[in-house]
Amino acid sequence: MSVSETVEVEGHIIDSLILAKVLDVIVDAGADYRMVDVHIGRTSGDPSRARLEVTAADDEALAALLAELKVHGANRAAEVDALTEPAEVDGVLPVGFYATTNLPTQVRMGGHWVDVDNPEMDCALVVRPDGRVRTVPMHRVRAGDPVVVGQGGVRVQALERPRGANPFEFMNSEVSSEKPKEQLVGRVAERIKMTKGAGGKVLAVCGPAVIHTGAGPDVADLVRAGIIDVLFAGNGFATHDIESNVLGTSLGVPLGDGLPPEGGHSNHLRVINEVRRRGSIAGAVADGYITGGVMFECVQHGVPFVLGGSVRDDGPLPDVYTDVVEAADAMRAELPGVAVALMLASTLHAIATGNVLPAGVETYCVDINQAVVTKLADRGSHQALGIVTDVGLFVHTLAQHLL
Amino acid sequence: MSELPWGRRFLMCPPEHFGVLYEINPWMHREVAVDLDRARHQWGELVATLVEAGAEVELLDSQPELPDLVFTANAGTVNNGRYVPSRFRHPNRQPEVDHDIAWFTEHGFDVAPLPEGIGHEGAGDALPFRGVFLSGYRSRSDAGAHGPLSALLGAPVRPIELVDERLYHLDLTFCPLDDRRALVAPHAWDSYGRKVVEALVPEPFVLEDDEMLAFCANSVVVGTTVVMPACPPRVGRQLERWGFDVVPVDVSEFLKAGGGCRCLTLALDVSVGPQAGDAPPPSSESEAAR
Numbered sequence: 148m149s150v151s152e153t154v155e156v157e158g159h160i161i162d163s164l165i166l167a168k169v170l171d172v173i174v175d176a177g178a179d180y181r182m183v184d185v186h187i188g189r190t191s192g193d194p195s196r197a198r199l200e201v202t203a204a205d206d207e208a209l210a211a212l213l214a215e216l217k218v219h220g221a222n223r224a225a226e227v228d229a230l231t232e233p234a235e236v237d238g239v240l241p242v243g244f245y246a247t248t249n250l251p252t253q254v255r256m257g258g259h260w261v262d263v264d265n266p267e268m269d270c271a272l273v274v275r276p277d278g279r280v281r282t283v284p285m286h287r288v289r290a291g292d293p294v295v296v297g298q299g300g301v302r303v304q305a306l307e308r309p310r311g312a313n314p315f316e317f318m319n320s321e322v323s324s325e326k327p328k329e330q331l332v333g334r335v336a337e338r339i340k341m342t343k344g345a346g347g348k349v350l351a352v353c354g355p356a357v358i359h360t361g362a363g364p365d366v367a368d369l370v371r372a373g374i375i376d377v378l379f380a381g382n383g384f385a386t387h388d389i390e391s392n393v394l395g396t397s398l399g400v401p402l403g404d405g406l407p408p409e410g411g412h413s414n415h416l417r418v419i420n421e422v423r424r425r426g427s428i429a430g431a432v433a434d435g436y437i438t439g440g441v442m443f444e445c446v447q448h449g450v451p452f453v454l455g456g457s458v459r460d461d462g463p464l465p466d467v468y469t470d471v472v473e474a475a476d477a478m479r480a481e482l483p484g485v486a487v488a489l490m491l492a493s494t495l496h497a498i499a500t501g502n503v504l505p506a507g508v509e510t511y512c513v514d515i516n517q518a519v520v521t522k523l524a525d526r527g528s529h530q531a532l533g534i535v536t537d538v539g540l541f542v543h544t545l546a547q548h549l550l
Numbered sequence: 551m552s553e554l555p556w557g558r559r560f561l562m563c564p565p566e567h568f569g570v571l572y573e574i575n576p577w578m579h580r581e582v583a584v585d586l587d588r589a590r591h592q593w594g595e596l597v598a599t600l601v602e603a604g605a606e607v608e609l610l611d612s613q614p615e616l617p618d619l620v621f622t623a624n625a626g627t628v629n630n631g632r633y634v635p636s637r638f639r640h641p642n643r644q645p646e647v648d649h650d651i652a653w654f655t656e657h658g659f660d661v662a663p664l665p666e667g668i669g670h671e672g673a674g675d676a677l678p679f680r681g682v683f684l685s686g687y688r689s690r691s692d693a694g695a696h697g698p699l700s701a702l703l704g705a706p707v708r709p710i711e712l713v714d715e716r717l718y719h720l721d722l723t724f725c726p727l728d729d730r731r732a733l734v735a736p737h738a739w740d741s742y743g744r745k746v747v748e749a750l751v752p753e754p755f756v757l758e759d760d761e762m763l764a765f766c767a768n769s770v771v772v773g774t775t776v777v778m779p780a781c782p783p784r785v786g787r788q789l790e791r792w793g794f795d796v797v798p799v800d801v802s803e804f805l806k807a808g809g810g811c812r813c814l815t816l817a818l819d820v821s822v823g824p825q826a827g828d829a830p831p832p833s834s835e836s837e838a839a840r
Contacts (some may be wrong), residue, residue, distance in 0.1 A: 163742075194701070222686070
């Protein structure tokens with residue numbers, strides 16, 4: 148992970164070539180810079196001023212570079228410790244609280260930069276009694292928690308852009324339906340293999356279309372093979388997965404011949420009802436009511452799943468979190484270790500997941516609708532690579548690559 | 551061609567307490583004894599030569615245990631009646647500052663100190679030329695001083711990196727002669743500094759290494775008289791061709807401490823910047839940026 152620091156240089160830095168020299172020193176040291184702010188004096192008597200964000204490979208390289216820059220008059224911009232204010236009541240942040248991004252974040256306390264434990268966007272930063280700093284969603288803050296306020300003493304680190312012939316290079320391409328899918332899927336499969344090899348977890352976020360498009364058995368295979376480690380979905384996905392395995396239909400339509408049987412529209416309600424009778428999906432599996440499918444494999448292989456509810460849910464299944472705040476917290480609890488996220492034909496759950504994911508998690512958003520992919524990026528999950536294609540085709544091809 | 555608009559009034563300090571008592575530059579060796587009588591004589595010769603050339607000399611009292619107070623070029627930087635005291639990097643020289651400030655206060659100068667924590671060694675590292683101050687940094691002065699110094703002096707300051715530790719002050723590498731000419735020692739500067747001086751000086755005379763190390767650039771110019779610690783033939787010929795009278799003055803006792811003629815003087819009549827009615831500098835921050 149690269150590290151950055153802001154430096155300032157002031158005076159007749161143009162005519163004296165000091166600015167040119169400072170920039171050369173940075174580049175010669177193999178580091179990079181971004182001009183944050185430059186003010187050029189209008190006349191020869193007016194001083195100029197430049198503020199640069201310098202990024203080096205690691206702390207040691209940055210320290211050496213800063214020492215060299217200091218010689219040429221470029222000093223670290225004045226730094227202050229972060230300010231905190233105690234939350235007055237549970238669930239309410241102090242006015243002026245620092246609102247987080249999903250990027251790796253550091254907070255300066257007692258003159259030292261401390262890494263934030265769990266980057267997550269749209270949260271607050273709370274300093275723990277042991278000096279660690281955590282992101283905390285608004286509703287979880289408790290009266291008296293010291294909450295970071297203002298922008299001072301907080302910095303975020305831009306993620307390194309992959310360079311060169313990196314398998315991840317294709318990440319920076321725009322979302323488009325005009326890309327060769329086979330190749331893309333192959334590369335995603337490679338990334339998943341690398342992640343698994345390095346001990347990272349793979350999260351799948353599934354929408355009901357995964358089942359409707361016939362991709363259920365492939366996802367089930369990926370769970371069984373230990374490739375998918377965590378599953379996030381809603382009532383619909385789990386219901387149709389179970390329905391398709393128990394009754395052979397998805398929302399009443401047989402996955403075999405596609406001809407709707409009489410009364411098929413109520414199939415999913417009957418399935419939900421039977422699972423509710425057994426207390427939980429695990430109970431229905433233990434009872435022998437569910438004998439296959441994604442949820443079955445999750446239960447059988449101890450793969451954690453979080454089913455988030457919504458207002459329009461039928462039933463819902465007993466495992467569904469009907470309190471959205473609890474659902475989001477349950478999702479957060481499953482995130483440690485997740486390195487790759489597959490968003491499969493899910494709009495609401497994909498965005499909900501994007502909200503709680505650190506920016507460092509490789510995210511692939513697969514949807515037939517380009518708008519979903521764009522929406523995810525627009526909401527701050529800039530790390531998401533969009534693949535516009537039929538999810539059934541995608542999952543099937545991915546499974547072929549991985550199994 | 552016109553003479554330098556400054557260099558008719560100097561501050562000097564008699565060498566009553568001069569000696570090499572510590573080593574803060576490559577020329578100083580404590581085992582080399584200073585002949586104080588000889589030093590007094592050489593210093594007297596320098597004063598006489600400057601006066602003969604038409605300059606006034608003001609005196610700063612010498613102080614026990616401040617052997618380098620004799621090098622008044624490092625007392626501070628003067629412009630338009632304002633005096634910016636030096637802030638020395640070496641603790642040995644730091645006590646000089648109080649004496650310098652007392653003199654300038656008593657003599658009606660507007661004393662304007664640099665912000666805390668920023669080092670700069672005065673006219674030794676800041677020489678005016680064509681409307682700007684060139685300022686040496688790295689060995690003794692901080693590059694970061696040039697912004698505040700410029701604000702205090704009311705004139706542009708362009709820092710030049712000194713890369714040869716033997717030439718630890720700018721005044722060992724650069725000597726303005728008139729409004730177009732200067733002795734320059736580019737080997738003592740980094741590539742950026744060379745470009746800056748090249749852009750500023752229309753007619754430079756480039757010193758060879760041996761000339762540079764003979765402290766040729768550490769000369770005092772009074773009108774058309776150049777008072778030099780040494781004058782190698784090539785330099786002398788060129789200066790005479792340009793119409794200068796060259797007067798070598800033996801300051802060998804002071805060279806033991808790494809200082810020559812210029813180091814022993816501080817020009818009090820420098821006037822650079824908007825109030826001075828100078829020719830405008832050859833470029834401006836905004837033009838250069840374009």
